[in-house]
């Protein structure tokens with residue numbers, strides 16, 4: 001069975017962290033509707049959705065991806081790079097506890113799950129404004145006993161590594177080459193985003209399907225031409241909080 005942990009969207013989202021975007025009004029009701037449609041989409045792909053309640057004073061708590069890295073053998077509870085987000089970790093740790101042994105990133109390390117791209121036993125970690133050298137070193141040390149290699153990847157101009165690159169299938173990556181160098185990922189097939197859509201690099205791959213924002217039609221066409229099966233979603237309000245489709249769930253098999 002595949003579990004998808006999500007977290008309710010709180011009205012506090014209007015006070016979310018923002019790094020590369022200007023603050024613009026968020027329609028909270030519409031954002032909630034889009035978040036529910038996202039959860040319904042996960043359910044339609046056979047994920048058992050477990051929605052956690054929103055946390056008090058946690059505007060970004062729906063972005064659960066940043067708070068943990070869940071692998072088959074273990075889950076790493078992160079120490080997010082935005083200190084206001086440290087409050088989010090206890091509820092995620094409690095939700096993962098029944099399923100995985102938990103390990104943690106500690107000070108002075110910081111690491112956001114949005115910076116972590118797992119491809120089999122290879123784990124790429126973005127050197128972003130949120131994830132520091134100690135966070136990457138700790139992740140490497142924690143995962144070595146399980147046979148994972150951890151490689152640091154420079155990113156520029158975006159929030160997280162997965163703002164710039166995500167997986168579309170076993171051997172295909174969707175990449176914004178302005179934000180990350182495609183060559184660092186080795187032999188995998190690379191599909192570039194359309195240059196008019198810089199934020200189009202965040203797609204959520206689940207089995208044979210990719211969940212993808214409807215806001216990027218030119219890149220969507222590239223995905224479809226490449227034979228990728230896509231389910232599109234309108235996540236425009238969530239995008240105003242600098243969130244994409246990967247960041248609203250933690251997916252793992254049990």
Ligand code: CIR
Pocket residue numbers: 016017018019060063065066082113114115160163241242243244246247
């Ligand atoms: C933040 O800046 O932390 C949130 N407003 C957005 C986090 C998005 N997370 C992700 O892409 N993994």
